[in-house]
Amino acid sequence: MDFFNLFSLFILSVSQFHQVLADGGGGSIGINYGRIADNLPPPPQVVQLLKQQGIIRAKIYDTDSSVLSAFASSGVRITVALPNEQLAAAAASTAFTDSWVQSNILPNRAAIEAIAVGNEVFVDPSNVTEFLVPAMENVYNSLVKYGVVSIKVSSPIALTALQTSYPPSAGNFKEELIETAMKPMLSFLRRTNSSLMVNAYPFFAYTQNVNTIDLNYALLGSNSTGVTDPNNRLVYKSLFEAQIDAVHTAMAAVNFNDINIIVSETGWPSQGDANEVGASLSNAAAYNGNLVRRILTGGGTPLRPGAPLNVYLFALFNENQKPGPTSERNYGLFYPNEQKVYDIPLTAEQLRSTTAGIN
Numbered sequence: 440m441d442f443f444n445l446f447s448l449f450i451l452s453v454s455q456f457h458q459v460l461a462d463g464g465g466g467s468i469g470i471n472y473g474r475i476a477d478n479l480p481p482p483p484q485v486v487q488l489l490k491q492q493g494i495i496r497a498k499i500y501d502t503d504s505s506v507l508s509a510f511a512s513s514g515v516r517i518t519v520a521l522p523n524e525q526l527a528a529a530a531a532s533t534a535f536t537d538s539w540v541q542s543n544i545l546p547n548r549a550a551i552e553a554i555a556v557g558n559e560v561f562v563d564p565s566n567v568t569e570f571l572v573p574a575m576e577n578v579y580n581s582l583v584k585y586g587v588v589s590i591k592v593s594s595p596i597a598l599t600a601l602q603t604s605y606p607p608s609a610g611n612f613k614e615e616l617i618e619t620a621m622k623p624m625l626s627f628l629r630r631t632n633s634s635l636m637v638n639a640y641p642f643f644a645y646t647q648n649v650n651t652i653d654l655n656y657a658l659l660g661s662n663s664t665g666v667t668d669p670n671n672r673l674v675y676k677s678l679f680e681a682q683i684d685a686v687h688t689a690m691a692a693v694n695f696n697d698i699n700i701i702v703s704e705t706g707w708p709s710q711g712d713a714n715e716v717g718a719s720l721s722n723a724a725a726y727n728g729n730l731v732r733r734i735l736t737g738g739g740t741p742l743r744p745g746a747p748l749n750v751y752l753f754a755l756f757n758e759n760q761k762p763g764p765t766s767e768r769n770y771g772l773f774y775p776n777e778q779k780v781y782d783i784p785l786t787a788e789q790l791r792s793t794t795a796g797i798n
Contacts, residue, residue, distance in 0.1 A: 465735040466747035468785060469496030471704055476758040478775040482509035488777055489515050493786035498703065498751045500558065502543035510550045518553040521578060523563050530573035536581040544587065551590055554578060555636060555703065559597040561616060572623040579631060593628060595636035595703040598682060601689055608670040610685030611692050625695040636703035637686055641678040642717060649716050652678065658722060659729035673741040679730065684742040699746060706753035708766035709780050718766045720781055727752060728783035735787050
């Protein structure tokens, strides 16, 4: 193929890229606003930062009144959380969830679009799995009692809920979770027309399998040759899509192939310990930048191409008081002084501006 034809194809692809953005055919990008730090800006300032960046969805890990007040009339939609340590009380009594909804949800209902009941409950060392679905039911019933029908209820699961994730067509849930947790949860989500929240981190899979997983594949690189699923011959250009389709397959295996997925957390650290291979500023910028582009301009996954993906990046800030390895304190897109850790587009408008010069 000569240079003219190659150039023509390139211009056509850019034109199609802009058309997708103009049509709004992609998914949505939100961001997790964690606050395990002692040096973050006050919530009203954080809301202004989000608005300046064009972010209209955020997710927090509690129902802190100062945070909710800042979001109240901001136009930024928020997902709040009932923490794991309150699951037992929420499961035991609707009196608890009635009071919790009255105090935390009703005054801020205009800004809240979803409630995450617990977070990665199955790996919580407190062993609170048995309380999860009853707590979700009681929270939902309390919302209905007070006439709040627009707020969805779900619970983020980690990929460790899967017994098998590769190849994606073999995805299945751990046997001990199917009857006790996953089927009851998925039944609840189907009945309430809600989505399953999934925390997906290709970074973890890559660091544990650096000799078998190509870095470009983990970073959603455009030059990734991809991986073909040997069972259904679908080609996966990224580990992220493979992880999400493994969950789709696991749901289908227990007869819940009609539940949508919201990626409630995903990200890549800009710094890590010596044994955290791949944790670097350039890789974090590549992963999150490529992911945003993929979400805002693409469709769904190879298994569900018609279902756009909605994703919450982790996280807004580097959080200096998070325990664990160095990476845990370095997932932020911003430093606490509101300066960018690295510069990536976060909205369709910013994506358009990055390619405007080649039209």
